[in-house]
Amino acid sequence: xxxxxxxGAGGVGHVVANKCASVPDxxxxxxxxxxxxxxxxxxxxxxxxxxxxxxxxxxxxxxxVPELVRLMQDFKPDLVIHxxxxxxxxxxxxxxxxxxxxxxxxxxxxxxxxxxxxxxxxWAYRDRFEEAGxxxxxxxxxxxxxxxxxxxxxxxxxxxxxxxxxxxxxxAGDHSAAFATNFNPEINIREITQKGRYWEDGRWHxxxxxxxxxxxxxxxxxxxxxxxxxHEELESLAKNFPSLRRARFWMTFSxxxxxxxxxxxxxxxxxxxxxxxxxxDIVPLQFLKxxxxxxxxxxxxxxxxxxxxCQIKGVKDGRDKTLYVYNNCDHAKTYEEVGxxxxxxxxxxxxxxGAKLMLTGAWKKPGVYNVEEFDPDPFMADLNRHGLPWHExxxxxLPHEYD
Ligand SMILES: NC(=O)c1ccc[n+]([C@@H]2O[C@H](COP(=O)([O-])OP(=O)(O)OC[C@H]3O[C@@H](n4cnc5c(N)ncnc54)[C@H](OP(=O)(O)O)[C@@H]3O)[C@@H](O)[C@H]2O)c1
Numbered sequence: 001x002x003x004x005x006x007x008g009a010g011g012v013g014h015v016v017a018n019k020c021a022s023v024p025d026x027x028x029x030x031x032x033x034x035x036x037x038x039x040x041x042x043x044x045x046x047x048x049x050x051x052x053x054x055x056x057x058x059x060x061x062x063x064x065v066p067e068l069v070r071l072m073q074d075f076k077p078d079l080v081i082h083x084x085x086x087x088x089x090x091x092x093x094x095x096x097x098x099x100x101x102x103x104x105x106x107x108x109x110x111x112x113x114x115x116x117x118x119x120x121x122x123w124a125y126r127d128r129f130e131e132a133g134x135x136x137x138x139x140x141x142x143x144x145x146x147x148x149x150x151x152x153x154x155x156x157x158x159x160x161x162x163x164x165x166x167x168x169x170x171x172a173g174d175h176s177a178a179f180a181t182n183f184n185p186e187i188n189i190r191e192i193t194q195k196g197r198y199w200e201d202g203r204w205h206x207x208x209x210x211x212x213x214x215x216x217x218x219x220x221x222x223x224x225x226x227x228x229x230x231h232e233e234l235e236s237l238a239k240n241f242p243s244l245r246r247a248r249f250w251m252t253f254s255x256x257x258x259x260x261x262x263x264x265x266x267x268x269x270x271x272x273x274x275x276x277x278x279x280x281d282i283v284p285l286q287f288l289k290x291x292x293x294x295x296x297x298x299x300x301x302x303x304x305x306x307x308x309x310c311q312i313k314g315v316k317d318g319r320d321k322t323l324y325v326y327n328n329c330d331h332a333k334t335y336e337e338v339g340x341x342x343x344x345x346x347x348x349x350x351x352x353x354g355a356k357l358m359l360t361g362a363w364k365k366p367g368v369y370n371v372e373e374f375d376p377d378p379f380m381a382d383l384n385r386h387g388l389p390w391h392e393x394x395x396x397x398l399p400h401e402y403d
Contacts, residue, residue, distance in 0.1 A: 018348075149350075306342045
């Protein structure tokens with residue numbers, strides 16, 4: 001018997017609600033709450049039709065701690081799965097502490113007025129969660145999330161010492177919109193327009209946004225131009241696997257996407273500071289979000305697949321070894337299964353798995369943790385069981401240069 005509160009009714013919330021409802025022996029009672037209740041009701045209807053399960057819905061402004069505490073005291077959940085926006089990480093963690101509820105999210109905290117994402121704000125909650133006997137699991141999506149579990153799996157089963165990690169993320173899907181983002185446009189564009197950053201020889205190195213790129217070949221897809229980005233899991237992986245000499249993250253973008261982004265940046269539409277327009281303050285990026293397609297709306301007729309994995313080089317039994325562990329996910333198949341595109345699906349399924357492991361006690365430790373700090377085996381087994389099968393290739397040549 002468990003009660004789970006899901007916060008956020010976007011593309012990811014839609015998948016989380018469906019996947020939790022598909023495991024009724026663990027998730028016995030579900031409540032979906034978000035800013036717009038009608039979106040929760042539409043998801044609840046979809047869950048009833050697909051899974052035959054009734055879930056409750058509620059309206060919540062997750063920026064307001066007292067509102068969150070009231071909802072939690074009323075519903076009395078064991079766990080909150082937070083799939084609204086990273087801006088709400090800290091208010092939801094505060095409310096969880098006050099109401100005595102475990103916490104899980106898929107993206108680290110970002111202040112609204114500064115495009116800066118790092119774990120320090122949430123790691124600072126470690127003592128308070130530990131003292132309260134509560135657990136917070138950070139970044140249980142795909143990247144961050146599965147990429148951390150893949151890295152822990154590599155350390156446990158393949159290497160004595162991991163030295164180089166390249167996370168490679170390809171979306172080779174076609175949604176036929178001229179320009180759209182696959183998850184929340186505001187968060188996505190803030191991430192991509194930042195300087196690229198990677199870990200090497202014990203310190204961070206920076207490159208200009210989208211300036212470092214090369215073709216990388218993805219399984220079942222072929223070569224795609226891939227851009228070096230800063231991605232939040234690099235921070236926790238560099239800390240939790242200190243043998244890594246270098247850790248980088250690569251993501252594919254089409255020429256069309258880069259061209260649109262370039263123009264939007266040049267004309268100031270990606271700015272996050274307010275601009276006065278006819279007596280009202282408007283944040284250009286928030287306005288842009290309002291006119292772009294919602295991520296969930298891309299799902300119908302989306303074709304092609306995503307491929308995300310970890311390419312690792314290190315040493316085992318005194319000799320060099322490489323490992324490529326990855327998952328490919330097909331947009332049309334996820335649409336058929338839960339009515340969502342693959343980027344929402346690859347985030348929502350690992351959120352459900354992390355929650356399942358917490359509720360069943362397989363992963364349970366008071367404090368604040370990243371996914372790679374736990375035994376990867378049950379998570380890897382559940383990926384195969386719940387729709388994200390993974391593959392691994394040992395000692396294949398990897399497309400990177402090594403010292
Ligand atoms: N780790 C990963 O692999 C990964 C990958 C993709 C996405 N993500 C994360 O997943 C999260 C959800 O992404 P998405 O694509 O589902 O985004 P989305 O479609 O934009 O959905 C966000 C949802 O949050 C709700 N929301 C926003 N502010 C709120 C507030 N103050 N109170 C209550 N609800 C609020 C929105 O409500 P409205 O409908 O009223 O706007 C919307 O339902 C994001 O944090 C994103 O960074 C993680």
